[in-house]
Amino acid sequence: MKTPTSLEDLIESLRCLPGVGPRSAQRMAYHLLQRDHAGAERLAKSLAYALEHIRHCEKCNNFTEEIVCELCRSERRDATLLCVVEMPADLLMMEQAHCYKGMYFVLMGRLSPLDGIGPREIHLDRLLKRVQDGLVREIVLATNFTVEGEATAHYVGELLRSKEVKVTRIARGLPVGGELEHVDSGTLAQAVIERREI
Known part of the structure; x- marks a missing residue:
């Protein structure tokens, strides 16, 4: 049939x-x-x-129906902080964690040469323009801890090194409530390396 x-x-x-x-x-x-x-x-x-x-916000590149999204128009956000994330879902997770009150830039992907995704495809030109607005003082790189996410964070960090902004990377480590015996060795090793004084 x-x-x-x-x-x-x-x-x-x-x-x-x-x-x-x-x-x-x-x-x-x-x-x-x-x-x-x-x-x-x-x-x-x-x-x-x-x-x-639906279009891309002219400031953060996230999805919106307006030229500039509601989050970017908010006067309650810290315009000196700019968090770079891979996807809109990552931005939502950051917001749900209630740990960050700055602005965002959504790459809409991550560098992956094998898949044909280079700097153009993740809008790095728009990110550079945003960084040079005179307001941003610190860039927080919050890409995923995958091979592609790490490569993207490294590339963006190098790209911004010559700009007059502080570039930081979110830390990685043990999950809240996690037990050491159930954590993989890579995560545990990174948590030890990134330890801080209390």
């Missing part, structure tokens, strides 16, 4: 989502068409609206 072309297109479209293979995409498509027409319509409208109205 031949699958209708529009159904094939829907299944193939759903496969663009991360972690969605052919079987998952097929199940999603059948569910939307068979059991949740209202959900399918809402999804289609939301996606169309988002594609038309």
Whole structure:
């Protein structure tokens, strides 16, 4: 039996989502068409609206419907601090931790030459422009502790070395409530190296 072309297109479209293979995409498509027409319509409208109205904030590069996002317009934030994160989800985690009150810059990725992602693709030109606004005094590099995240932090650090700003990197170490016997040796070693006086 031949699958209708529009159904094939829907299944193939759903496969663009991360972690969605052919079987998952097929199940999603059948569910939307068979059991949740209202959900399918809402999804289609939301996606169309988002594609038309969501853009990158001119200051922090995060997603917004405005030219400059609400966070960047806030007078309660410390404009002298700029935290560089890889993705919008990282910014949300920082905000949920309630440990940082400065501004942000979202790279929308990390350096990964094997995947064809270089400095242009992660908007480093926009970051440099932001750093040179005269307000920023410290850059906090909060990229992930992966090979790509470390390479990105190193590259950005070197790029900013000649600027008149302090560049720091978030520390890594033991999780709160973690027990030493359950921590991997790399994390434990890094925690010892980055120890501080109390």
